[in-house]
Each structure stands twice: as C-alpha cells, then as structure tokens.
Amino acid sequence: MAFNTGLSGLRAASVDLEVTGNNIANASTVGFKGSRVQFGDLYASGFLSSGTNPIGDGVRVQDVAQSFGQGNISFTDNGLDMAISGDGFFILNNGGEIRYSRAGQFTIDKNGYVINNQSMRVQGYTADDDGNLSGIRGDLQIQTDNLAPRRTTNLISDLNLDSRESVLERRIRDFDPLTIADLQGEGFTFSYSDGTGDYTVPPLSATASASEAAAAINAAPGVTATATTTAVLDGGLTDNFISTAGNFRLEISVNGSAPIPLDLQGVSSLDELASAINATSDNAISASVVDHDNDPATAGRLRVIHSGGEPLEVAFGDAPAGDPLPPATAYEGEVFVTTNRNVAQVATDPASSGTNFETAFNDTPFTVTNEFNPIDQRTYNHATSTTIFDSLGNDHKLTQFFVKEPSPGNGVGQSQWSIYLQIDGELVGGTDQTPYTAIFDQDGELESINGDPNGEIIVTDWVPKDPSGQPNGADGPPADPGSVVSPIPEPAVSSAFILSLGDTSQYGATFGVNDQRQNGYTTGRLSGLDVSDQGVIFARYTNGQSKSLGQVALAAFNNTDGLSPVGDTTWVETFESGQPVIGAPDTGTLGSIEASSVEESNVDLSAELVNLIIAQRNYQANAKTIETSDSVTQTIINLR
Template identity: 85%
Template sequence: MAFNTGLSGLRAASVDLEVTGNNIANASTVGFKGSRVQFGDLYASGFLSSGSNPIGDGVRVQDVAQSFGQGNISFTDNGLDMAISGDGFFILNNGGEIRYSRAGQFTIDKNGFVINNQNMKVQGYTADDDGNLSGIRGDLQIQTDNLAPRRTTNLTSSLNLDSRESVLERRIRDFAPIGIGSLRGEGFSFSYSDGSTDYSVPAIDANASARDAAAAINAAPGVTATATTSAVLDGGLDDNFVSTAGDFRLELQVNNSGAIPLDLSNVSSLDDVAKAINATSDNAISASVVDHDDDPLTPERLRVIHSGGDKLDIAYGDAAAGALPAPTTFEGEVLVTTDRNVSQATSDAGTTNFVDTFDATPFTVTNEFNPIDQRTYNHATSTTIYDSLGNDHKLTQFYVKEPSPGNGVGQSQWSVYLQIDGELVGGTDQTPYTATFDQDGELQSVNGDPNGEIIITDWTPKDPSGDPNGADGPPADPDSVVSPIPEPATSSAFVLNLADTTQYGAAFGVNDQRQNGYTTGRLSGLDVSGEGVIFARYTNGQSKSLGQVALGAFSNTDGLSPVGDTTWVETFESGQPVIGAPDTGTLGSIEASSVEESNVDLSAELVNLIIAQRNYQANAKTIETSDAVTQTIINLR
C-alpha cells in the first residue's frame, strides 16, 4: 500500500514538474497562457460504505487547467501586430479548421492576406471598394492597388469675414451732359436704397449758371454734379483768317465781367491764339485747337473751355474792319453722377435728361473687381480641388464688402467671386454671388438660398497651357444639377457650401475648409484602430478601411482545447463562440503595434519548481522507507 501511495505521489510530482517546466519554457511566448496542475486524493471505497477507518491510496492528477488571465502588453514596430485588451480571441483559418489565439503577431502574405507565423489567415469583416464595412466574415485581405482619384463634388468653407472692413467697390450711374437751359426752374428729389431720408434740391434759379446748378445738385448725398462750358468757334475762324487779318482781335468775357486781357500782338495761327488764352491769369479757362468733328478734311477750330461752367461771351474779327461783331454766348452744361445708394431721382417741375434715363442707365464700376489687384477685394482664400482624372486645380474665393441693404441696420452684404486656375467661374465674371448676414453676424443666405450653397456648373478643367485636359466638363443641362450631387458624378459640377461662414468684428480667418476630392494614391502604410479596423494610408493623404478584425469569446474559456502554436479549438465543454467586433459587448479592444506577452509569472514558477522537487523527493522517501520496513520483516527469519 505504501509503495502505491508513494508511487502516485511521484507521478503527481512529475506532472507538476512537467507543467511548471512548460510554463517556464514559454515565459517569452507571445499569447501563451500558463497552466497549473490540480490534484485529488484517492481513497478506497465499497459499494455502500468507505469503511470505518479509511486510509488514503495516494494522489492523482485531476486536471491541468490553463489560466486565461490578461498578460502584459508590450509595443512593437510592426503596424499589424495586435494585442487584445480584455476578453476574446483572434479567429484563425488553418486550412478550413477554425482556431483561436491570443497571439497577435500578424504579417501579410504574397496574396495580401493577413496571416500569423503559421500561415493561418486572420478572420474579420470585409469592406467594399468605398471602405464601408460589411457584416460578412471572411479572410482579411489587404488590397495593394492604387487608390483611384475622386473628383471634388463638395467644398465646405467656414470663414469669418471682418465686419469692420470698409466698402471698396464704387458703382456709379454716369449720365449724359445736361445743358443749363434744361435745368433752370427744375427741382429734384433723390431716394436712397439704404433707407436714408429723401433729399430735395430746390428749384434752380432762372438766371443760374451751370456752376450754380451743379452746386445745388451736388449737395445731395450720393450725387456728384460738375459744370463745364465748352465753346467751339466756327464761322471762318481758322489759320488763314488769323494770318491774313491785318490786326486780329478776340474778346473773351466770363459772366459779363469784362474782357479778359489777351496778348494777340504776334499771333499768326490758331495755336498762337490758344497759347495766348492759356497764358491768362484765369486758370479756369483753357483753349486748344481741334479738328471739327474729328474730320481730318475739315479745317481746324478753336475750342475754349471754362472748367467751372460759367457763361462765356466770345467775339473775334479784324481791327481794320472796325468794331467787332456781336459776341457769341456759350452757356455751360452739368454732368451728373449718382452712386448705387441712389435708388430713384425725380424732377419736380418737368423732366431732365438724367431723370428720364435713370432706370435705363447701367452702373459703371469705377474700381471694378480685379483678382490680380488686391485693392479691389477685402478677403481671399484658396484651396485645392480635383477633376475626374485626379488633376489638382486651385479654387480661390474672393470677398468684397458691399453697402448695407435697407437702412443699414440688421443686415450686411458681401459679393463673392470664384476663380479656378485664373478663370472666373460660377458666372461671377458677369455677376457675383451675394452673401447676406444678419445683425448677429450669421449667414442668412447666398443669392437667396438659406442653405448658403453655390452650385458651380460652368467649370471646364484645363491643363497648364489653358486647354481642356480630358476630364469631365460642365453638365449638359446645368439646371438639372442638384445638391448634394448624386454619386457617381458625371460632370465637373460641384457645390460650395458657405453655411458656417460668419461676419464678426474680428480679423478674417479660415476656420475650416474641406473638400471630398483627391488625386491618385499609392499604399504607404497600415494603421489599426482600437475597434480592430485596418486602415490603409495612401500617398495622397487619404485613408480607407480595408476590413475589421473579428474576435470570439466563449462562455467556458477553460473548456477550450490547446492544440499547439499558441492556439485553441472549440470543444463541447467550451460551448460555441460569440463572435463580434472588438470593443463591443464583452469583447476587448485592440492595441495596435503591440503584442500580449505570456502571463507566466517566472518568479512564482521557480518557487513552484522547488515545491515540486520537494514533493518528488518526499514521495521517493516514502517508497524508500516502505522498502526498509519490508526488508526488516524479511530479515526476521
């Protein structure tokens, strides 16, 4: 009996030594789970009773159980190495056999499949060509093809336009000259688009000069009036008359104030007469020689101009002929210009040229927007967009502050110009878009669209030489383009969204600018997220999900059967696995570029080794002692 008891102890201690030695041998094995021996005592027992004085029959190994506790996580330089932080196993396809492992040392084979060191393929959820993950589980495969280009169909700009900026662009209505005779006795009223109070010009005096009329009209806000008097002397006054006359004379009076002294003693041509007039002390008067009606066959004529619009009386002739003829009277005319704030002009007593043509007179921009002249716009920002071939193009947005609509309270307006590769698009070469902001600086609309969207339908992608580059061009029917642009896109049309643009009293700034296009990209690296999603990084700065690692968990992890290579297989005792994505349910998360180390505590195992050795020696002593007792009995004879 004692021999059997000691022998069972030797066997148990030997198993303990083997398990401890196996743990020590795998102390550096990634994903290894240490085992421990579970012992049970042995007693003789009958059918109904174990006896009154039971004596044990020794010990037996009941089980060798593995400890599935978390091992330490260490970082590596392999982007595809993965460690599970929490519950779960990697699912591996070993030629059709499904195995489970905590060892996440993965690489890629020649066909792009993610495998472990034993060429077992990692299982996960596959992704489509656009990177959308599906619920279909299969072998994870990394596609190394180039990422095809994507055209820009949406551009979102979040800007702040400085509300403190001044209005740069000046638009005016410039009317035809009006003779003073048409203005005398007239009164005028001007209305304003910004809600300012109408301004009334009193009736022009019946004896007023053009200078007086211009001064009265010029007093109206937003109205500029200037007067000038131009006298072209016809009626035989030419070089021949001046040179052949015995004593050429010319008298010039301004507003009947007396003849202006002129030195005509040595004149022999109209040019000499013009020089004599220009030499007077009255700087408002000037003279020049012109072709009548710009006809080179017509004799030259003398033109005298009074820049202030005063009345001119001019008489000329030959002194030898006696008294000069009666003077010819020339009265001035008024030039009227109104800016864009003047919405209407009316005449009190009758009609005048500029009132009659007010609505029909187009605006003239005196400092028209010019993308190469930064003085003609307040702000500008550029971003890169892409055509259907993946070629990059520079889109520049220009913002020009406009006068406030209405009465200037509660609203602000900006003009928006768009340029791609130096060419204005979106029709802004003719008419810019108008962005309207409320009293809080929030965008109200762009051309009446409360969503703040601009749809560009007239862009033709071109190469550096300015010729179409073969990419998709404008849509055949621009009116059919809607936002958002459906996929796949079939034209160069895209949407510019300014909904998040503001107008605050702060410096201009680009808060965010995003577009959905990109050029061709080559695979440059792989990243793994905490959810086990494998992302491909491309040289064009884009990334795309290629798949997601799947994890499996068991109700009874201890029921798994180890089959080597740091893997386990499902058994009846373990139950069927619950499979899902990492970091969902009870499944753990993924640590990328990391591995889970063995959970073996080497110090504890060395102590266990000593204990197993002691147990082995003690059981051997039991056998030795039993042998000595037996030998004593034999020696009694």
C-alpha cells in the same frame, strides 16, 4: 501499498515539475498563458467496503489548468503588432482550421494577407472599395495598390460673412450735360432710399452761372456736380486767316471781366494760338485744336475750355491795337451731375419754371462703375479658395467671391450678397453672366441661395483644363445640365459638382472659414498603416487620404478554460469551451486593441521558481517513502 502511494506521488511531482518547467521555458513567449497542476487524492474503496478509517492510495493529477489572466502589454515598432486589453482571442485561419490566439505578432505576406509567424491568416470584417466596413468575416487583406483618384462631387463651405461690411459696388446715374438754361430758376429736392431724409437745393437765380449751379447741387449728399464751359470757334478762325492777318488779335473774357493777357507775337496757326492760350496765368483756361464735328476731312477748330464753368466771351479779328474787334461770342457753361444709388428720387420745386432736371433723372438709368473683377480686390468683400479634383486626379483651385449688395426691399430684416465662382481663373456656374444671390434673415442665418433653402449651388459648366488653358482629357460638363441632382449619384460621369453653403452665416464678426471640405483627391501610394482601438486597420496614402481596409474580429468563449492548446500559442474550440462569440473589439465583453503592442506571457517567473523548489521537495519526499518502504520490506525478508 506504500510502494504504490509513493509511486503515485513521484508521478504527480514529475508532472508538476514538467508544467512548472514549461511555464518557465515560455516566460518570454508572446501571448503564452501559464498552467498549473491540480491534484486529487486516491482511496481504494468499493460500493460497500468503505471503512471508518480508510487509508489513502496516493495522489493523481486531476487536471492541468490554464491561467488566462491578462499579461503585461509592451510596445513594439511594428504597426501591425496588436495586443488585446481585456477578454477575447484573435481568430486565425490555418488552412481551413480555425485557431484562436492571444499572440498578436502580425505581418503581411506576399499576397497582402495579415498573418502571424506561422503564416496563419488573421480573420476580421472586410471593407469595400470605399472603405465601408461590412459584417462579412474573412481573411484580412491589405491592398498595396495605388489609391485611384476621386473627382470632387461635393464641396461644403461653412463661412461667416461680416455683416458690418459696406456695399462696394457703386451704381450711379450719370446725366448728359445740362445747360445752365435748364437749371436757372430751379430748386431741387433729393430723396434717399437709405432713409436719411430729403435734401433740398434752394432755387437757383435766374442769372446763375454753371459754376454756381454746380456748387449748389454738389452740396447734396450722394450727388456730384461739376461745370465746364466749352467754346468752339468755327466762324472763320483758320490757319490761313491767322497767317495772313496783319494785325491778328484774340480776346477771351471770363464772366465779364477784362480779357486775359495773351502773347500772340509770332502766332501764325491754330496750334500756335492754342499754345499761347495754354501759356497764360489762368490755369482754368485751356485750349486745343479739334476736328470740326469729329470730321478729319474738314479744317480744324480752336476749342477753349474753362474748367470752372464760368461764362466765356471770345472775340477775334484783324484789327490794330485800340480798334474794336467784331462782337464777341458768348458761351454759357454746362453742368454734369452724377447721383449714387442712395438717391431714389429727384423732385423739382413746384414753384420752379420747369421740370428739366426731374425729367432727366427719371430718364437716366443706373450704371455700374466698379463692376466685379476677380483680379481687383476692391470689387469684392470676401474671398476664399480651396482645391478640387477632376476625374483624372488633377487639382484645380476653386475661389468663392462674396460681394455685399444693398438690402432687398426696405432694408429691414434681410441682407443680400452676390456669389461668384472661379476655377483656375475662369468664372463658372454662370457667374460670368449673373452671380448667385444669397439672402440672410434678421438673425444672420442663410435663408436661400437663388431660392434654394438648402443653400446648394450646382455647377454644371466646368471644363477641366491644363495649365496652358486647354481641356486636359478629364470628364467635362454633363450633356444635360438640368438632369444633375443633389446629391450626385456614384459613380459620377461628369465634372458637375455641388457647392453647399447651407451653414454659412452673416454675423457682425470678422470673415472666417469655419470648415471647408470636399470629397475629391488625387492618386496616392500606400505610406503606412494604423490600427485603432476598435481594431480597424487604416491605410495612409501619400495624398493625405486614409481608408479602412478591414477590422480585426475577436472571439470569446463561455468557458475559456475548456479551450484545448495545440501549440504555437494557439487554442482550438472544444465541446467544453462552447462555441465562440465573435464580434468587433471594444464591443460587448470583448477587449480593445492596443496597436504596435504585444501581450507578454502571464507567467510569474518568481512564483514558478518557488513552485519548482516545492515540486522538487515533493519528488524527493515521495522517493523517500519508496525507500523507507523498501527498507521495511527488506527487514521483514531478513527475518529468520
């Protein structure tokens, strides 16, 4: 009996030594889980033969239990190395056999599959061509091909337009010249659309000059008035008359004053006469030779202009000094009036003799004097640019211009802006003809763009061009622009895209771009891989894009201790472990993924060395039992 007892102890101690030695040998093995030996005592007893003081029959190894406690996580320089922080196992496909492991030392084989050091393929949830993860589990494969370009079909702009900006576009009424006779004795009242009140010009005198009329009218806000007097001398004043006259004289009087001094010595032509007039000390007087009635076939005529609009009297003839000249011709000035868009109405004084100015105002349309020009920043309030892409992946610059307009209606509760769109220097979206109109409410929120409450602009007339201005071969406008709907379905078949400005606001703050993003990109090469905490493998490309290539799957078991080790730091499912519960990392009870990391062995080397000493002592002690039993037996044999 003693021999059997000691022998069982030797066997048990030997197993303990083997398990401890295996733990020590794998202290640096990634993902290794240490084991411990569990012993049980033996008793030789039958169904009815158990005594009151039975003697044990030794020891036996009941189980070699694995410890699945968390190992330390250490960082590596391999982007595909993964460590599980928490519960779960990686799922590996070993030629059709499914294995489970905590060792996350992964790389890529020649076919792009994610594998471990034994070429077992890592399983997970695959992704489609657009990077959308599916619920289908399979072998994870990294596509190393270039990322195909994607055309822009949607551009979202989140902007704030500064409500404090002024209206830049200036609409004016530019009248035909008004004679002083039309204005003498008249009074005028100007009414304004911005609610600033009326302005009344007192009635002009019946003898008012053009300069006096212009000064009185020019005092009204939003009104500009100037006056000039033009005298065209066509009553026989020719080059021939000047050159043949023995005593040629010309006198110009301004507003009934004495004639201005002229030096006509040696003057023999109209051009020389004009030069003599321009040489006087009166800078308001100028002269030139013009075609008569703009007909170059007729003789030239002398034109004299007084820039202030004072009355002119001009006389000329062939008379010695001191002799009177023929009667002077009198010329009255003209008034040029311009009103801006704030002037809504002009009414003449009811006591006036006529309504010439009022009639002229009503008959004169508004004209734009500083029409939108994308290369002149004075003609728009705000602009912002972004890059979009055609079907070939070529980049193009889209610029949005915003021009503040007068408030619609009475200017209360609404604001209005015009929107122009330009791609590579060419206006698109029909804005070369008519801009889009954005309406904002009293709270600065966008109400609509061209009546669309969603604030969407569908551009259907863009022709992608190369730097020389020629079509570059990419998809062009749709054959039927009216068939384009929002959102544009995939795959797109034209250059049409949607600009969404639904989040645009108009507050009293500086213009700013809060967000601007579009869904197009050029082609790109794979430049790196990243793994998220949820085990999603992201591919990074040289065009700045990233795409999900798949997601690592993890498996958990109700009885982890029931897994059977099969080497290479892997386990297989058994009846005792139960079926695996498979899911994405960081969901349910499954742990998260630590990228560029591995889980070290959970073996405590210090504890194993102590266990090694204990196992050694146990072995020696059991060997001593056998030795002692042998000595006793030998003593009995030696009895004579």
